[in-house]
Amino acid sequence: MFLKLALKQFFDFDEFRPGQEEVIKSVLSGKDTLGVLPTGTGKSLCYQLSGYLVEGLVLVVSPLIALMEDQVSSLQAAGEKRCIALTSQVEPSDRYAILQRxxxxxxxxxxxxxxxxxxxxxxxxxxxxxxxxxxxAHCVSQWGIDFRPEYRLLPGAKKQLGNPVVLALTATATPAVTTDIQNLLLDESGQVFRHSADRPNIAYFVEQPEDKTAWVKEYLSQTKDSGLIYCATRQEVEELYQALSGSCACGYYHGGLASDQRRLLQQQFLQGQLQVLIATNAFGMGINKPDLRFVIHYDLPDSPENYLQESGRAGRDGQAAQAILLYQPGDERVSQFFQQKLWEERAGLLALLAGKISQGTPLQEKWRGVMEQTGKEDLPEQLAANAQGKDQRLQQMLAYIRTEGCRRAFLLQYFGEELTRIPPRCCDFHGASLFTPAESEQEEELFPTTSPLTWQEIMLKLF
Structure with a gap:
């Protein structure tokens, strides 16, 4: 009862969303906690409400400057002025002033x-x-070696800070990633709260048009709903914007824009002045636009984790929404190009470990902490395992495209879950239509069940 009163007082909500209350209770009891909660279920509230009920500064580690700016803006819009982001874009003099206060x-x-x-x-x-x-928090496992080695240093930072209680949050974590997070960030008494990654109101589609731009134009001509279109590169974002700008109210967003431009675009999109925002994956984390009716991936995501998180930004209001993936043979080359760049970085690191690069280089400075914590002898093996994992996740995305079964079941199985209920607008194999208004579609469950469906059962029911 106390927590619900606090929820009403601080946020004017009457009820918690699934998972929030359990996570908050665990943090308030002083236990390290991992919350695996689907995109759109209000993970930010878990640390915000807990923060109001615990004395002291809430320290939030976040992977993207854009995400930090979004979270600060959201708090300030809600009336909380005691929040700030300390990023690389902050001038040294301002950084000093923040640290003093x-x-x-x-x-x-x-x-x-x-x-x-x-x-x-x-x-x-x-x-x-x-x-x-x-x-x-999945960055600890998936990005720790390649993309953001500093995530692997968080246990050391935790110790230097006096071992404060840790609240780790993520929308997507396989059982293996969950174990990794537990081992790195949580103590032995830490608690894990996992809720299903399923979003029953989102219908999943894969389309393979010869001309993606023409397909998008046709789709947008038949809807007035608001949505996101994700592209893999900044150049592609701008090219698609140029192609669509004459036919709909759209804008584009990527990390190359100035921060004030990004904030303006966010506000225009949130306020409904733009029907469509075309963006790289720098956009979306922490954005609370509940009425997004579709998310289109113009390019192939590099993992089911990223795909589920990004597509999950649709339908946060619980109403019918669509997640659409466009694919052409060879789209995986973009991800393979980025993987090749990572291989080049790995090669440089391996040369450093082998003593083939002189000491004191920027490369050595970047990896110094990881080498000290992981050990030089273990890094090559971890680098190889990390590369293999990235390739496996890309192959899973290709398998998702090629599957002839239920797309929802495929995604859930990837995250260690079983499909127990097929909603009326499940996927392009199960009762969902791209251009049929949601209210005219079948409202009953297609195959209600209380036990998991096997692939064989699903196929028998369909055919």
Whole structure:
């Protein structure tokens, strides 16, 4: 009852969404906690409400500057002024001023790289911490070696901060990733709260048009709904914007835009001034636009984790929404190109480990902490395993495209779940139509069941 009263007082909500209350209770009891909650279920509220009920500064580690800015803007719009993001874009003089005033803030957002800064760690050591939040916690497992090695240093930072309670949050985590997060961030008494990754109101489609741009134009000509279109590169974002700008109210968003431009586009999109936003995956985390009716992936995502998270930004209001993946043979080359760039970085690191690169180079400085914590002898094996994992996730996306069964069942199985209910608008194999208004579609469950459906049962029911 107390938590519901606090929920009403601070957020004017009457009920918690699934998973929120359990996660908050665990944090308030002083236990390290991992919450695996689907996109759109309000993970941010878990640390915000907990933060209001615990004395001290809430330290939030986040992977993207855009995400930090979104979260700060959202808090400020709700009337919370005691929040700030400490990013690489903050001038040194302003950074110093923020660190001198840490006790005045309730929420501080920063990257894992910033948390390795000795000056920052020293300043944080002088204030009372409520708890440490690791947002997008799957980065600890999936990005720790290749993309963001500093995520692997979070256990060390936690120790230097006096081992505060950790709240790790993510929308997507396979059983293996969950175990990785537990081992790295949670102590032995830590608790894990996992809720199904299923979003029954989202229908899943795969389309393979000869001309993707023409297909998108046709789709947009038949809907006035608001949606997101994800592209793999900044160049493609801008090219698609040019192709669509004459036919609908659209804008484009990527990390190359100035921060004030990004904020303006976000506001225009949130306020309904833009029907469509074309973006790289730099857009979306922390954005609360509940009435998105579709998310189109113009390019192939590199993993089911990213696909489920990004497509899950549709239908946050619980109403019918569509997740559409466009594919042409060879689309995987974009992901393979990025993987090749990572191989080049790995090759440089392996040369450093073998003593073939002189000491004191930027490469050595970047990896110094990881080498000290992981051990030089273990890094090559971990790098190889990480590369193999990335390729396997890409292959799973290709298998998702080629499946002739239920797309929802495929995604859930990837995350270690079984399909127990096929909703009326499930996927392009199960009762969903791209251009049929949701209200005219069948409202009953196609195959209601209380036990998991096997692939064989699904195919028998269909055919």
């Amino acid at each position: 840490l006790a005045q803030y309730k929420f501080l957002f920063l990257s894992p790289e910033m948390l390795q800064n000795p000056q920052v760690l020293k300043a944080l050591g002088g204030v009372k911490l409520a708890f440490l939040v690791v947002d997008e």
